[in-house]
Amino acid sequence: MTAEAPTPARPCDYCGHSTAVLYCRADSAKLCFSCDREVHSTNQLFSKHTRTLLCDACDDSPATILCSTDTSVLCQNCDWEKHNPSLSNSLHQRRPLEGFTGCPSVSELLSVMGFGDLSKKSLLSSPQGSAADGFLGCEMEGLSDLFVWDAPSLVTLDDLICSSAASHSFQAMEVPPLPKNRKAACGRHREEILSQLRELAKSEPLDLDQYVQPGNLSSGFEPDVEFDIFPSREWHRESSEPMYQVVPPDPSLRTYTEEISVKQSTSAVGETQTYVDNGGKPSISIKSETQLTTPKAAACELTSQERDSALLRYKQKKKTRRYDKHIRYESRKVRAESRVRVKGRFAKME
DNA sequence: CGTAGAATTTGTGGCAGAAGCTCAT
């Protein structure tokens, strides 16, 4: 494919002539793989930027959801528009997507993009379409399944406590449990992704030993330094009640005990969160009312869905978290700056 | 149910003073 497209549908913000397939939130930039590597290999700070695929629908926002029914990746807004409960599409199989950080090799990128069954070697040697065909067919099973994007089993305290639907108009939709076939992770632009990865592979020395080293790849799922999170069933096996456990790092919290009952009118599911010192391991437990009253199998299923939903909210919040001062109303700022003051305090106009 | 008006709440920046921290004695 040597014919040069005049203007790509979504041009790379850096080079301008390649098709952007990634989005870097930190830079607010749409990038192709080549420029992504160039930009984010500059120094360690840049390499920490989390990059995600670009939304297939709006081409303008980072994708957070993969719809395997449509084979497309969508940002939060587009996902809501396409899959909100009032539409028949709401039954589509979807799962959360996560970005990656660092400067992964082509082999690692292949794994991240869901081409885990493609080696870099085969990518280089295969004709243009075959790799994609292999991907589409999903013929190979086994190891590759280990290297697709996966959902981390963690939630954070603030997510679970303050993510009520009342605080914002957006309510995270239910995301069904991870499907068996999780290879399709790159949406509708897989051909372009493969093409760019192929070009990238040409400029990268072939190192078969390096092929698929998930441990080297930072996909944003590393244990969060802010929280130690343990799989709930490991801790509460004796009770066999589905729970999430979040262990806050602050020792001062360890004496703190509270019980919060959260009623969500939209979901009609009541949750009880309990912060207790659990045998030296302070933890937060969340129980659903339905889980307490329904058979265990059904409770497990519900928990899985809620877990994914909480997980999605957590990821979104983590990505959009801002530590700098945020001015909500510029007009008020302008007004405050021009206001009469006495020793720093606002004074009356007269 | 929709609209208009009233009532209430929110958010804004610079300063002073309190609180916390480091270091020398």
Added chain:
DNA sequence: CATGAGCTTCTGCCACAAATTCTAC
């Protein structure tokens, strides 16, 4: 270890326009 000086960081205060909520029709 206790104390004090010097420095840094945090917090509350102020007026009022804008935003939000409530109420009456």
